[in-house]
Amino acid sequence: MKNSTNDITYEQLTSQETELQEEEEEEEEEEESSDFFDxxxxxxxxxxxxxxxxxxxxxxxxxxxxxxxxxxxxxxxxxxxxxxxxxxxxxxxxxxxxxxxxxxxxxxxxxxxxxxxxxxxxxxxxxxxxxxxxxxxxxxxxxxxxxxxxxxxxxxxxxxxxxxxxxxxxxxxxxxxxxxxxxxGLPLNLQEFRQAINPGKAIKILKELANIPEFQKLTSFSQKRKNRMVDHEFILGFIAFTLISYNSYSSDKGRDDFLDQAMKRLNKIDENRVQEIKNKFIFAMKAANNIFGEDAFRKIRKITEDGKRKYPINKALFESWSVTLSDLSEQELETLIERKENVKEVFIKKMEDDSNFLESVSQAATKVPYRFDTIKEIIKEVLSC
Structure with missing residues (x-):
């Protein structure tokens, strides 16, 4: 049953996203830091x-x-x-x-x-x-x-x-x-700040993963956005939720602090763990490509008389889908690929019927556990068909 009309709707949260695509998929508004400044x-x-x-x-x-x-x-x-x-x-x-x-x-x-x-x-x-x-x-x-x-x-x-x-x-x-x-000129954005105060191997890892063909194919970031480290921030989001459980995410401290902590951890982990993260990332990118193709990490809706609208790549969906896909077994992934149309159908239904889920993927810093749990539910439902 759909949520009441008083709840946030699919159309309300997506009505302005065409403009985002036309303006080079501008980044989401960055969080204000709430850290005490002494x-x-x-x-x-x-x-x-x-x-x-x-x-x-x-x-x-x-x-x-x-x-x-x-x-x-x-x-x-x-x-x-x-x-x-x-x-x-x-x-x-x-x-x-x-x-x-x-x-x-x-x-x-x-x-x-x-x-x-x-x-x-x-x-x-x-x-x-x-x-x-x-x-x-x-x-x-x-x-x-x-x-x-x-x-x-x-x-x-x-x-x-x-x-x-x-x-x-x-x-x-x-x-x-x-x-x-x-x-x-342009003020430094949050990811540029983050890399400025956390020098070390973490930056090298982000650069390496940003050059993976599967990631570049799915994200297709413009050079302008790459220059502002947007690709690095997306990858860091994957790494953050790989290193730190989404259940440990603090909405009080916010996404900014969460990514800062991930950068610090990434600078300290051993090479075996680094390689494991790289392998999981590549696995997730290939999985997303095989299941969603050009719709990977984007909001999707049913084709209407106006045709299919392609939405911008979405930070929240990138993090939740990539991390969840990276934890699948080879057999589970093979099954999802065989049933990829079912995956899309269930995903679209969740987007249209569950306003809480839609809200959780419309801002990267809100309702983090809810969106991860929902993505897991989608996968579980398709695997159990």
Whole structure:
């Protein structure tokens, strides 16, 4: 029997999802962190640093221009880079840099990656040739080595404000600092924050799994979304619920904290367990492909007169289906593949008749145990036919 009309309906929760598909399947709204922010634990120092010193640190790899939480270094056009250099030449002050100085020998760039990459390209690598300048037209087609001593001095003696997050700053406080930094471009999203404060083998594992053909085929994320680590967050969701039972999920702490804990655990587990997780992930991706094909990890509804609507890939469904499928035996999977049309029919019926289930898969952070239990019920029902 269907839920009452006072309950949330299939149409109410899915009426706007066509727009999501048309706008490159935008991510769900991220949770606000409810962690207590203790201002007494903030350790940030401010320094005035010359270009000479910055370049020396870059040259000796004492500033990391390839942080694991950003894939988008050197995305500026040559025109934008040239205009930045021109700003230095005409002595226009530039925005401050933010860096994590936890490791004295390797500062991690948090905000200002494009600017530092431009400085490296122009001064150290001499790959940038100035073009499309606004004021100093006579310097177009010049490399750094072509500049007069006067202009080189202006660049090398330029001073910048650098905010350094010092050693001893607790990770949670650092996390909150990262969230508040947005001096230009796109602010770091939650997965980028997560990878920034949890460096180590976990990031390597996420990268490796993101390159698995079956995963790429089923998700088809755009390069733009990959650049923002969206694929990594989906994979981390699978790993989180593989390492930590969904029954241990705390709605009070939220999904954000749950994924943070998974990153920390992933950095500590042994190689045998890592390989087991990889095998389960690959098994789940192949299983989803064989059962659902292009409908894997998406909401599905019956074909109507308007035709079939393809919904965006869904975090909640990705986690619940992939983790549950990964626990199947080979025989159980073979049976589900043989009865894949039954799987889809039961799934669609649950989506249409059970408003609690629909709500649980419409937001990744809500009613987590309910959606996992429902997916298990679907599989159990089909296997018992």
């Amino acid at each position: 201002p007494t634990k903030i350790r940030i120092t401010t320094k005035q640093i010359t270009m000479d010193l910055l370049i020396k640190r870059i040259e000796y790899k004492e500033i990391n221009l390839n942080p694991d939480f950003q894939r988008n270094a050197n995305i500026w056009t040559d025109k934008a880079k040239s205009r930045l250099i021109e700003s230095l030449l005409i002595r226009i002050p530039l925005p401050a840099f933010y860096m994590d100085a936890t490791e004295e020998d390797e500062w991690l760039i948090i905000d200002g990656l494009q600017r530092l990459s431009t400085f490296k390209s122009f001064i150290l690598d001499e790959k940038l040739v100035l073009k499309d300048l606004e004021f100093l037209k006579e310097l177009e087609k010049n490399k750094y080595s072509d500049l007069s001593r006067n202009y080189k001095r202006r660049i090398n003696e330029a001073e910048f404000i650098v905010y350094l997050i010092e050693p001893g700053t607790p990770p949670k406080v650092k996390y909150n600092i990262f969230r508040r930094i947005n001096t230009g």
